[in-house]
Amino acid sequence: MKVAFVFDGLGFGGIERVGIDYIKIFRDMGYDIDVYNLAPNQNEMLKELPDGCKIINYKLSRKECPETYSYGAKRWWWGKYAYPLINIALVVYLFFKKLFFIKRKDKYDIVIAFSGHYNDLTFVANNFIKSNYKICWLHGALAEYLLLSHGYATLYSKIKNLVTLSDWMQQAALYGNRILDGTNIKKIYNPVSISNKKVDWEFVNELKEKYGEFILMVGRFSKQKDQKTVVRAIKILRDKYGINNKLVFVGDGEERISVEKLVSELNLDDVVFFVGSRLDVYNFYAAAKLFVHSSPAEGLPTVILEAMSFGLPIVATNSLPGVEEILKNNTYGLICEVGNEEMMAEKIATMLKDNNVYEHYSRKSKERIKDFLPEKISNELKNFINELV
Structure with a gap:
């Protein structure tokens, strides 16, 4: 069986790491894999692909996709007039762009829009490559995407087969989007294999000698990750609780300079450290004392699962639906309110000051991660593929 994975770039990121894990599972199942990269300048993770994968670089940005602009029809009064014109223009543009690309003779049994962004969804939904079956991966709950824009529903209705990470509010979302009637939806957790590194x-x-028993956060620096809440929590930990554990950030992005500025303003330069993006992030998980996560909203945070696979206790903001899906109402880690540095500091202090609590949640991390082992996910995936074909 021949399978194509389509990505909106292969730079450093959780989606990319999960995608590579899935590619390895498909390879182990005996499938031939081609990988399409629609943002060829983002290619840092290419070296992580298993041997034998064919790489096809083809540039298709989100700006070239009609559904990218669908949110404007509801957001602004003039959007309902502008969007139809933009839609028609881009549909015609994509028609001619596809004519040139479709000269490729490749034909696949299954093609997968894995990033779940407008460009890889458009690429798959509009048959830029030929296939018998189409699948798209939603890195969260269906309801999340449909709340963002009706454009997702349009693309999902063309692809027909959806894999989600959570069924949070799914029935309500489907009731309000009849265009998705008859769509095949399957919840499959992401596999986590980083502990095999x-x-x-x-x-x-x-790392332990340099940073001591440090707190770790891994993620791209963006407003969607909200590292500033963690920095403010570290300040409270030092001033209110007398805890001086260092904080290490792994990752890069447009908000890094702003976060570094906040660290300096709070006089935390001797406590908070930035190490940039790392391919060997597993070494940092192995060295850390505790893992924190501060996103306002997440599908199913891969970094939390990776940390759990190393037995790290978790303190995370209640970024729906993913954190609740993993931690289950504080059963497998401590949850705090989004953007609440006081509560985050309190939860971290509880972990670090009470060894019984710390050991309890370390054991819970090791227990929970069993639901995300590649062997378990591989069986669920096989069943899904067998039902599909």
């Missing part, structure tokens, strides 16, 4: 224990010891 070969840890460099010498480097891990160096």
